[in-house]
Amino acid sequence: MKKAILGLIGLGLLGGAVNVMASPESDRQEMIKYYTTKYPNIKIDDYVYGALAFDADSKAQYDAIMEFPPYESVLEKGKKMWETPLKSGKTYADCLPNGGKNIAGNYPYFDEKAGKVVTLIDAINACRVANGEQAYKPGDKATTGTLTAYMRTLSDGMLMNIKVEGPKALDAYEDGKKTFFSRAGQLNFSCATCHVQNAGVRLRSELISPAVGHTVHWPVFRGGDNLVELQTRYVGCFKSVRHISAPAGSEKLNNLEYFHSYLSNGLPMKASVFRK
Ligand code: HEC
Numbered sequence: 001m002k003k004a005i006l007g008l009i010g011l012g013l014l015g016g017a018v019n020v021m022a023s024p025e026s027d028r029q030e031m032i033k034y035y036t037t038k039y040p041n042i043k044i045d046d047y048v049y050g051a052l053a054f055d056a057d058s059k060a061q062y063d064a065i066m067e068f069p070p071y072e073s074v075l076e077k078g079k080k081m082w083e084t085p086l087k088s089g090k091t092y093a094d095c096l097p098n099g100g101k102n103i104a105g106n107y108p109y110f111d112e113k114a115g116k117v118v119t120l121i122d123a124i125n126a127c128r129v130a131n132g133e134q135a136y137k138p139g140d141k142a143t144t145g146t147l148t149a150y151m152r153t154l155s156d157g158m159l160m161n162i163k164v165e166g167p168k169a170l171d172a173y174e175d176g177k178k179t180f181f182s183r184a185g186q187l188n189f190s191c192a193t194c195h196v197q198n199a200g201v202r203l204r205s206e207l208i209s210p211a212v213g214h215t216v217h218w219p220v221f222r223g224g225d226n227l228v229e230l231q232t233r234y235v236g237c238f239k240s241v242r243h244i245s246a247p248a249g250s251e252k253l254n255n256l257e258y259f260h261s262y263l264s265n266g267l268p269m270k271a272s273v274f275r276k
Contacts, residue, residue, distance in 0.1 A: 028262060031263060050209035051208060070221070074225075075149055077150075081147045086133050088130075102158045103154075103155060105160045106162075108162070108258045116172070118254075119257060121148065141227045144229065145228075148229070148271075153272070157269065172258055185242045187243075215261040219271070220272060223276070232248055
């Protein structure tokens with residue numbers, strides 16, 4: 001019952017048919033249907049470009065910049081971090097599944113034993129701690145940011161593949177969904193107010209991106225050199241509507257990332273990208 005109600009105040013608001021059997025997959029389909037009905041000429045595959053999907057001129061500029069990305073030295077640094085053995089002598093590749101290749105699209109996942117969502121950064125930190133190092137701080141550009149900017153390139157082209165299986169995983173997903181649709185802050189905006197209802201619309205001077213496609217291309221380099229992680233972006237967007245956010249790495253933002261990532265299932269990963 002609880003889930004059905006959240007479905008109604010959440011995606012049901014989009015004007016689609018009321019779906020009493022709300023499930024992550026029907027949520028995703030309903031959201032895609034909302035966008036493609038509103039913008040029939042834009043392919044869902046192009047949503048990985050965010051707001052650029054709605055602006056051909058900016059997309060052309062982006063393509064030119066991406067031919068010689070201005071942030072390559074950061075990727076080089078990240079590669080060194082990735083290859084440097086931890087205190088135990090093991091590397092990240094030794095302790096992550098599949099040597100860390102083609103796995104980024106499986107994160108976040110719900111860890112049944114731990115009873116919580118595990119992001120890629122959590123998995124990297126678990127590997128660090130198990131091998132005698134201290135955990136890095138989520139959102140820190142010089143550590144998690146630089147390392148994942150390189151590490152995620154090892155998953156380029158993998159399709160996002162988030163799984164929500166079992167009642168506890170569904171609870172975490174629903175919690176993230178609630179955060180996404182809850183209006184808050186002095187301006188009383190939710191993530192959905194901007195990234196669903198106003199996707200493709202200019203708000204102040206900025207063209208707003210759709211939520212589908214949001215999670216496949218992190219971190220981003222804003223202005224070419226300012227590294228921003230996904231959850232740092234959440235905190236920034238919360239701030240823009242004068243809403244105090246939980247910090248990067250908190251259960252609340254991890255659950256938000258879990259829901260948000262599910263929406264991009266089936267879209268290809270691409271790290272890292274330029275953003276304005
Ligand atoms: C007042 C409107 C507004 C609200 C509310 C808002 N955002 Fe944003 N968001 C923006 C704008 C503007 C940008 C920059 C342009 C763009 O890429 O959409 C942005 C960018 C983003 C991006 C980066 C997109 C990319 O491809 O680089 C993500 C991810 C994001 N927002 C997620 C969220 C989430 C999650 C929430 C809720 C916690 C949220 N936003 C709330 C306006 C908003």
